[in-house]
Amino acid sequence: MLANDILLKAYRLMMTARAMADIYENNRPVCKYVHSTSRGHEAIQLATGFLLKSYDYVSPYYRDESLMLGMGWRPYEMMLQLLAKGDDPFTGGRAYYNHPNSRRENQPQIIHQSSATGMQVIPTTGVAQGIDYIESQKLRSFPEPPVVVCSLGDGSVTEGEVSEAFQFAVLHQLPVIYLVQDNDWGISVSSDEARTMDAYEYAAGFKGLERMRVDGSDFEASYKAMEEAIGFVRKERRPILVHAKVPLLGHHTSGVRKEWYRTEEDLAKHLKDDPGPKLRKKLLAKKGITEAQLDQIEAEEKEFIQREFALAVEAPDPDPAQVSDHVFAPTPVTEEQGNRTPAGKERTVMVDAALHAVEEILRKHPEALFFGQDVGRRLGGVFREAATLADKFGDERVFNTAIQEAYIIGSTVGLSALGLKSIVEVQFADYIYPGINQLVTEISKSSYLSCGKFPINTIIRVPIGAYGGGGPYHSGSVESTLATIKGIKIAYPSNAADMKGLMKAAFLDPNPVIMLEHKGLYWSKVPGTDEARTIEPDEDYVLPFGKGNVVLAASDEQVAQGNSLCIITYGMGVYWAKAAAKDFPGSVEIVDLRTIYPLDEALIYATVNKHGKCIVLTEEQLNNSFCEALSGRIAQQCFRNLDAPVQTIGALNLPAVPMNIGLEAAMLPNAEKVKEKIEWLLNY
Ligand SMILES: Cc1ncc(C[n+]2csc(CCOP(=O)(O)OP(=O)(O)O)c2C)c(N)n1
Ligand SMILES: [Mg+2]
Numbered sequence: 001m002l003a004n005d006i007l008l009k010a011y012r013l014m015m016t017a018r019a020m021a022d023i024y025e026n027n028r029p030v031c032k033y034v035h036s037t038s039r040g041h042e043a044i045q046l047a048t049g050f051l052l053k054s055y056d057y058v059s060p061y062y063r064d065e066s067l068m069l070g071m072g073w074r075p076y077e078m079m080l081q082l083l084a085k086g087d088d089p090f091t092g093g094r095a096y097y098n099h100p101n102s103r104r105e106n107q108p109q110i111i112h113q114s115s116a117t118g119m120q121v122i123p124t125t126g127v128a129q130g131i132d133y134i135e136s137q138k139l140r141s142f143p144e145p146p147v148v149v150c151s152l153g154d155g156s157v158t159e160g161e162v163s164e165a166f167q168f169a170v171l172h173q174l175p176v177i178y179l180v181q182d183n184d185w186g187i188s189v190s191s192d193e194a195r196t197m198d199a200y201e202y203a204a205g206f207k208g209l210e211r212m213r214v215d216g217s218d219f220e221a222s223y224k225a226m227e228e229a230i231g232f233v234r235k236e237r238r239p240i241l242v243h244a245k246v247p248l249l250g251h252h253t254s255g256v257r258k259e260w261y262r263t264e265e266d267l268a269k270h271l272k273d274d275p276g277p278k279l280r281k282k283l284l285a286k287k288g289i290t291e292a293q294l295d296q297i298e299a300e301e302k303e304f305i306q307r308e309f310a311l312a313v314e315a316p317d318p319d320p321a322q323v324s325d326h327v328f329a330p331t332p333v334t335e336e337q338g339n340r341t342p343a344g345k346e347r348t349v350m351v352d353a354a355l356h357a358v359e360e361i362l363r364k365h366p367e368a369l370f371f372g373q374d375v376g377r378r379l380g381g382v383f384r385e386a387a388t389l390a391d392k393f394g395d396e397r398v399f400n401t402a403i404q405e406a407y408i409i410g411s412t413v414g415l416s417a418l419g420l421k422s423i424v425e426v427q428f429a430d431y432i433y434p435g436i437n438q439l440v441t442e443i444s445k446s447s448y449l450s451c452g453k454f455p456i457n458t459i460i461r462v463p464i465g466a467y468g469g470g471g472p473y474h475s476g477s478v479e480s481t482l483a484t485i486k487g488i489k490i491a492y493p494s495n496a497a498d499m500k501g502l503m504k505a506a507f508l509d510p511n512p513v514i515m516l517e518h519k520g521l522y523w524s525k526v527p528g529t530d531e532a533r534t535i536e537p538d539e540d541y542v543l544p545f546g547k548g549n550v551v552l553a554a555s556d557e558q559v560a561q562g563n564s565l566c567i568i569t570y571g572m573g574v575y576w577a578k579a580a581a582k583d584f585p586g587s588v589e590i591v592d593l594r595t596i597y598p599l600d601e602a603l604i605y606a607t608v609n610k611h612g613k614c615i616v617l618t619e620e621q622l623n624n625s626f627c628e629a630l631s632g633r634i635a636q637q638c639f640r641n642l643d644a645p646v647q648t649i650g651a652l653n654l655p656a657v658p659m660n661i662g663l664e665a666a667m668l669p670n671a672e673k674v675k676e677k678i679e680w681l682l683n684y
Helices: 004-026 042-051 065-070 075-082 121-137 154-158 160-172 199-203 219-236 264-271 275-284 291-314 350-364 389-393 405-417 433-449 479-483 496-508 556-560 573-581 601-611 626-637 661-667 671-682
Strands: 057-059 148-153 176-182 210-215 240-245 368-372 398-400 421-425 458-464 489-491 512-518 549-552 565-569 588-592 595-597 614-621 647-651
Touching (some): 004 075, 004 219, 042 065, 075 291, 148 154, 160 176, 176 219, 199 210, 389 398, 433 512, 479 614, 489 496, 496 512, 565 671, 573 588, 614 671
Parallel strands (some): 210 240, 368 421, 489 512
Antiparallel strands (some): 549 588
């Protein structure tokens, strides 16, 4: 039997949650932003909240209002988010009710929470992965072994990404509790429409995942179950799924009303399990607890919530001048530093420059780890871009993952929250798509929506590009897709020195960075790309993002005669441009962008203004590409100085790069195609 004070505290907070739901419902025009309440789910949520410690991590979902109350969050603070006020401690008025994140020292830690159902499971499992890594490397000590709670609804469990996380958690035996609150509904989709098994039954398919069922509407049972689950994970360092059956008493959200799709019968069935009255009955059966005492608690909470609500309504709105704050955390790398061309060094191929950069990072930073498909000991990457690293740093720091792009990318959110620095790899750019969801939904928004509390420090290495008949699923370009995502940085080096300097800058950058690494430049195998091999810079060399490079300058003479143009390009385009320029000595200036975001707009515009003629060159299919967007921006910014329309060169607008080398060549740009355009433009 639990002590009366815990039961009474739970009862009080159930009355708080009820009063909150009621006041929101009674003030719908004021509570205009969409919100859900925890009505029906209070018991399991409060039990969980009571049991977590400040060094634990929890990912509450949008219905976990009572979980927040259980962890000691003040209703006023939560209401600031409900009303999207400036002092909303989680998102500063940027996201919905009960989408918390917190680094407060005296309460459990909460990473950024998105609204995408089930998508929090990978980032949150990443937190458990991070704790496991810290424990294995003895990087830090905790008062006692932390646990991670990932909370989600029954409807969310059917999302595919959830299974990637479960797989990883059981394989690596991570200290995580998946708490599934099963109310039999996913908006209007009933459980029998959505699945043949509930989460408890589903969990049985994941060998090594402990599981437990509990009546989540019974506070005492919930408390005992969570106490056991948390105790198990603290001690055993293994994952468990807790399946809590709960009623759903409120509306799905303020906007989707229960009476639209639920029958009287269904509502009545759920109401029978209302956790408040259930607990009240138990309390009244105890000695010394009276109806009057419980009535008083209810009345006190009602009054308290009225005061809290009035205060929150009065709070100021966010300052619109701050709308653009916190997209990125500031990076320490703003200037090129270190020795780029040390004396006596050999020229190095680009793939080795990347490998050496990662090796130097791993040697210096125990908080750094590197994982992805085939990067582990046996192969060291399908391009040998990770060769020998596992031998040197061990299988806990450099390891293979299953084929799980969503997990590979999304787990870095959790690792980053713990101060770890992950370098991960997606084997081919063509296979980044299963990970794009995590990139867009979780990673890119984390810093912005947590007001800078959770920027995601990660490097995502992505071999990219076409050459030598790689075929339709190993040659694709993805930079335009990536460039539409705000909140990530994208590098696209064209030579070994840039690769090394940018990799180092990416590592020091507290924000998410994608390194696009052209497979055709890795070993300078493509004819004409020998210059991608350069002297390898020193270990301390860094190249800031957003600084383009003039790789070929036009002569003053040709510029003065108006017989010049510039080519703005990156990656393989640099080599096509260089080859084409040979026939026009002094007339062509080539800018290698080096990073797609941030973009060196100052250099681009200054160069275009100088020549008055410009070609933007890319390997990608042209229509609606980054290259077209950039040419539009150039036209806008440099209109007065342009002597001809901005030209673009890219691949044909086909859905894939065909495999036969003749077809591949027909699709891609090359030096010849660039030459024709230069000639035409110089004569314009
Ligand atoms: C990826 C994604 N798809 C769809 C939605 C819209 N949506 C919001 S809540 C919800 C139902 C979730 O049901 P469940 O996980 O059982 O949680 P409950 O609301 O029942 O507590 C859906 C489909 C979403 N938020 N995210
Ligand atoms: Mg549900």
